[in-house]
Amino acid sequence: MPASLADLQAREEARFAETHPRSRELAERAKASLFEGMPMHWMRKWPGGFPVFVREAKGARFVDVDGIEYVDFCLGDTGAMSGHAPEPTLRAIAEQAAKGLTLMLPSEDALWVSQELTRRFGVSSWQFALTATDANRFSIRLARHVTDRHKVLVFNWCYHGTVDESFATLVDGRVEARQGNLGPPVNPAETTRVVEFNDVEALERALAYEDVAVVLAEPALTNIGIVHPEPGFHERLRELTRRHGTLLAIDETHTICCGLGGFTAANGLEPDIVTIGKTIAGGIPAAAYGFSAELAGRLAGTIELGEIDVGGIGGTLAGNALSLAATRATLGEVLTEAAYARMIPLAERWTDGVESAIADVGLPWHVTRLGCRAEYLFSAARPRNGAEAHAAGDAALERYMHLFALNRGILLTPFHNMALMSPATTEADVDRHTEVFREAVLELGV
Numbered sequence: 015m016p017a018s019l020a021d022l023q024a025r026e027e028a029r030f031a032e033t034h035p036r037s038r039e040l041a042e043r044a045k046a047s048l049f050e051g052m053p054m055h056w057m058r059k060w061p062g063g064f065p066v067f068v069r070e071a072k073g074a075r076f077v078d079v080d081g082i083e084y085v086d087f088c089l090g091d092t093g094a095m096s097g098h099a100p101e102p103t104l105r106a107i108a109e110q111a112a113k114g115l116t117l118m119l120p121s122e123d124a125l126w127v128s129q130e131l132t133r134r135f136g137v138s139s140w141q142f143a144l145t146a147t148d149a150n151r152f153s154i155r156l157a158r159h160v161t162d163r164h165k166v167l168v169f170n171w172c173y174h175g176t177v178d179e180s181f182a183t184l185v186d187g188r189v190e191a192r193q194g195n196l197g198p199p200v201n202p203a204e205t206t207r208v209v210e211f212n213d214v215e216a217l218e219r220a221l222a223y224e225d226v227a228v229v230l231a232e233p234a235l236t237n238i239g240i241v242h243p244e245p246g247f248h249e250r251l252r253e254l255t256r257r258h259g260t261l262l263a264i265d266e267t268h269t270i271c272c273g274l275g276g277f278t279a280a281n282g283l284e285p286d287i288v289t290i291g292k293t294i295a296g297g298i299p300a301a302a303y304g305f306s307a308e309l310a311g312r313l314a315g316t317i318e319l320g321e322i323d324v325g326g327i328g329g330t331l332a333g334n335a336l337s338l339a340a341t342r343a344t345l346g347e348v349l350t351e352a353a354y355a356r357m358i359p360l361a362e363r364w365t366d367g368v369e370s371a372i373a374d375v376g377l378p379w380h381v382t383r384l385g386c387r388a389e390y391l392f393s394a395a396r397p398r399n400g401a402e403a404h405a406a407g408d409a410a411l412e413r414y415m416h417l418f419a420l421n422r423g424i425l426l427t428p429f430h431n432m433a434l435m436s437p438a439t440t441e442a443d444v445d446r447h448t449e450v451f452r453e454a455v456l457e458l459g460v
């Protein structure tokens with residue numbers, strides 16, 4: 015298979031270059047003024063040698079500068095899970111833009127948004143940021159502050175944004191800087207304990223040191239393929255964190271795919287902190303982090319007014335009027351109960367389609383779904399943790415599958431094989447993906 019995969023890849027790259035002359039030209043010109051020719055360094059990761067440049071996007075589709083239309087299952091890696099340019103969000107943006115964008119003063123929307131976040135996630139005391147990374151960073155700082163402990167515990171192969179403490183992996187049971195970690199401020203072994211997801215015994219051992227301020231966790235891993243928690247795992251995680259005086263922060267940035275209140279509400283979790291970003295404002299930068307009433311009580315009065323603006327938690331534009339207006343509209347009118355009632359069955363349809371193609375061809379792959387997110391992985395067995403999921407990765411195969419799809423008008427995320435449904439995605443979009451996927455795997459054969 016590897017030799018023919020290389021041939022197939024070469025064929026797809028030639029087709030991509032030929033059919034995207036305008037994107038290719040822009041990518042060439044960009045080298046003069048953008049570092050390595052990209053506005054964001056990781057955009058180099060898109061398959062095909064250069065990314066498609068986008069002309070416009072609406073709903074679940076976008077059109078590139080060569081006039082080619084795509085079904086978008088990447089949806090800005092969740093930033094556009096609401097669908098591109100949803101009408102209620104656009105209206106709110108236009109109205110708010112005419113009335114001022116940022117003031118460093120609260121707008122009334124802050125109240126509505128925080129009440130809605132409480133209704134969805136349970137925790138009752140909210141702050142705003144502009145990115146999920148910042149929401150996580152600030153939560154970690156506050157957790158250290160209130161517990162007077164310095165370590166953070168994360169699960170192996172997690173991703174929580176560009177949070178220094180989270181770029182650590184387990185190598186032969188030791189904590190080491192994650193491969194590719196650029197200029198870590200200190201060796202992450204000093205700041206971080208790492209355990210495998212679903213490994214309750216290791217979690218218990220790590221928390222028993224009683225030096226962990228906070229466990230920062232996605233409730234199901236979504237950034238190394240999807241790894242579900244095993245039955246009882248979250249109960250044990252909560253029980254152990256409470257027993258050892260460690261706070262529990264649940265990062266719902268991706269798992270908002272599970273429903274209105276993410277995995278937390280769907281499964282009755284009781285975190286001390288919830289963090290979320292990306293899609294909540296329909297693509298306008300906005301993020302939030304909320305504390306339980308108990309934690310808010312512990313924090314209250316501990317932050318000195320004189321130094322409140324230089325304590326490491328901030329962001330001049332955080333909580334700005336535009337972000338909050340867009341969040342209100344997106345949560346209130348776009349990512350609604352009715353939207354999830356469409357999106358989740360679409361992900362089930364996507365899963366069924368991909369599963370049937372895998373079965374027909376006899377490939378040792380499987381599909382996992384979490385709410386309106388689904389993903390295929392190149393292994394027969396479902397991974398129990400990050401290490402197993404990482405071991406099932408195959409970069410060459412992934413690039414081929416992505417490029418094959420892209421050449422036929424389908425965009426997957428640039429990282430692993432994920433598809434996300436928006437309220438604007440249709441059954442026909444899903445069926446088109448199944449058709450293209452089937453074609454790709456038939457060519458690969460076994």
Ligand SMILES: Cc1ncc(COP(=O)(O)O)c(C=O)c1O
Binds near residue numbers: 232
């Ligand atoms: C679970 C999770 N948390 C946080 C982040 C960081 O989001 P951002 O890059 O918007 O800060 C990501 C990004 O992929 C994520 O997957």
